[in-house]
Amino acid sequence: MNHAALPDLVLEPLVRAALMEDLGSYGDITTRTVIPAGTTYAARLNAREDAIVSGMQVAALAFRLVDPSLEIVARVSDGQPCARGDTLMEIRGDAASILSGERVALNFAGRLSGIATQTATLVAETRGTRARITCTRKTTPGLRIVEKQAVLHGGGFNHRYSLSDAILIKDNHIAAAGSVRAVLEATKAAASHMMKVEIEVDRLDQLAEVLEVGGADAVLLDNMSPDMLRDAVAMIDGRLVAEASGNVTRDTVAAIAATGVDYISSGALTHSYRTLDLGLDF
Incomplete structure (x- = not known):
């Protein structure tokens, strides 16, 4: 590449x-x-x-x-x-x-x-699938730009560079705001039309609520088993970009990729090399 x-x-x-x-x-x-x-x-x-x-x-x-x-x-x-x-x-x-x-x-x-x-x-383990390997913000302070460039050199893709790049609603945002519905409705009311929105879920009932409420472009499927990821991908049915995260290693990444997710994010790329x-x- x-x-x-x-x-x-x-x-x-x-x-x-x-x-x-x-x-x-x-x-x-x-x-x-x-x-x-x-x-x-x-x-x-x-x-x-x-x-x-x-x-x-x-x-x-x-x-x-x-x-x-x-x-x-x-x-x-x-x-x-x-x-x-x-x-x-x-x-x-x-x-x-x-x-x-x-x-x-x-x-x-x-x-x-x-x-x-x-x-x-990791990229080699996902060949033949649609999944792309992507990094996170778990980088060495001050060196993010070169570490993310190194991920590109390895054939991976970059997640957001900073907090100002995109809206990524995580579990703590949901907990603080009260519910999946609350954070998505707040986003729809206030976010720029130029800003992509991703929301993290770790249960299928949360995913169902995301799909019902709308307002997201992508969903981060956190720490789900391969079987649950397959169910999630079927539920999404192409309506959102599906990203898997959590427990991504050389031994697990092929099974994760085989579930049909679009992206697999791994903090280990830049903190455990x-x-x-x-x-x-x-």
Whole structure:
């Protein structure tokens, strides 16, 4: 799946903050102490395991922010697969600059590739069904934009980016407002015609009420068994977008997808991934 890169202008504040955190108030004193000024070198960013790559754009930006004169050549693009031993990027130029940007570049690339790889694993389990794998707002504070991009690189889809993107009525909203009917009628009375509305239910009687009252575009079927999801999909009968959520793992996702839901959302994509093992070799 091909996804356009984000503008560097959007990514720069995240990468700059990470570099400032790592360089501290006095810069890389180890490198300044042991590397003679003017030393140049070539380094390779190598994968130490098979994966789907993400974070190459961010890693390159980290090196360029440290030293715009560095020559950076990407060998594997974001969203592409790599095998153990593949060179993902080559960096040439001032050795001190490369070493000063190394950890931030690896931190971003390793974590984002981990998200992309985990996403691709779930996507593979749903092939042959209509279900799309989507992320949630359970992201690392401050890094949502790159983590959601990594989900796209893994072949998944993005849920809402923030609370202001769409109306998603959850169980606590229903409890506070009093009923499914109350929240949907309030939404119909006040929401913009440009705003999509989704409501969460965990019982079929709640779903029946949603269908009776109307006003929703999608329904989040929370923590339902595959049998209950099948019943829910039959009740919906194409009138709403059906999203399943809860207990989504590699072992369960195929059975969930087989129920006929349109989307399967998983917070684990961005909060329980394993960081890809990468190395920068001189």
